[in-house]
Amino acid sequence: MTDPLHKQYMTLALAQAQLARLSARPNPAVGCVLVTQGEVVGAGYTQPAGGPHAEVMAIRTAGAKAKGATAYVTLEPCSHYGRTPPCSLALIEAGISCVVFGCQDSNPSVAGQGLAALKAAGVSVIGPIMQAPCAHSNRGFLQRMATQKPLVINKMAMSLDGRTAMASGESQWITGAEARAQVHLLRAQSCAVVTGIGSVLQDNPSMDARAEELALAGQSIETITALKQPLRVVVDSQLRIPADAKLLQQAGHVLIATCVAQTHNHPSVIGSAAEVLVCPADSAGQVDLEFLLQELGKRQINQVLIEAGATLSGAFLQQGLTDELVIFMAPKLLGSSACGLFNLPLQKMSQAYNLKIRNITQIGQDWRIDASPDRPRS
Secondary structure (H helix, E strand, O other), X not given: OOHHHHHHHHHHHHHHHHOOOOOOOXXXXXXXXXXXXXXXXXXXXXXXXXXXXHHHHHHHHHHHHHOOOEEEEEEOOOOOOOOOOOHHHHHHHOOOOEEEEEEOOOOOOOOOHHHHHHHHOOOEEEOXXXXXXXXXXXXXXXXXXXXXXXXXXXXXXXXXXXXXXXXXXXXXXXXXXXXXXXXXXXXXXXXXXXXEHHHHHXXXXXXOOOHHHHHHOOOOHHHHHOOOOOEEEEEOOOOOOOOOOHHHHOOOOEEEEEOOOOOOOOOOOOOOOOEEEEOOEOOOOOEOHHHHHHHHHHOOOOEEEEOOOHHHHHHHHHOOOOOEEEEEEEOOOOOOOOEEOOOOOOOOHHHOOOEEEEEEEEEOOEEEEEXXXXXXXX
């Protein structure tokens, strides 16, 4: 089979993987298609945690046609027993003749062992094919497996003159409906959404991903129905969150990261379902963000979305903890007294942060800028 055909079928597998982006976590979102003599006979994607993986779903849809087929899988099939049996074993038992994989799994429990098991059973293995897009589709999971810390994406919305809110704090709405729908999609694709206590006190946000916004962002009813809401995290060093905050009134898991050791009798959390995580303080007396990310990694958080003001966003960036920036820029001017994007104590041009622009896309009347800091993450 020629390389163009490999890419054609791996593209179909990637489309399957996209269907799992809102529901698979903490597992990677994997897609699989089975092909026999140029015909796609089976397709599947990772089901919610505890359910079948992509390979098993594809085998089920193919039935008897799975025998002798070529499997296209976006991520190396697993080789260990977890909530489900190994996918490599399922492929072998189904009589798959060849496995074409997109990228290897950095999970130490897999890391080449799945491919080795297939080869040992006489299954032909080809790959990696379309490695970059396959790895990108699960970059949070792969990063956590490699570093024990999640991928950190900082979302910001700004005017053309780089302002995020008026001096009064008023910020609704800088961007249009289409851009706001994209934000909900980013939330839905993330395992956790992190904000600061300043944003909670100013805006009283819900920080959830809403079905109507996801529909506007182009998501199908099937994927919206399977949506798993992200963990909502508030960085609140002095435990100032009010008891009537929206976050504390809604269903879903909320984590409050604080430096206050005695939290059991604090009025904000009495009777609340929120979990309080006591963190060490950094040199400024604020929550140690490195510690927080390590704790989130232990909780199998693959991808974190930062939705915060200039202070917390600047702290993540200054400490080298930000992997990607997603900035929505509106065709508006808010003026010189409005609030800036990041609080960064820079004095010289040599201290400036250089960014790598990955992509610029028009979203409605706004522009989405995908970038990353041009320096290694700590």
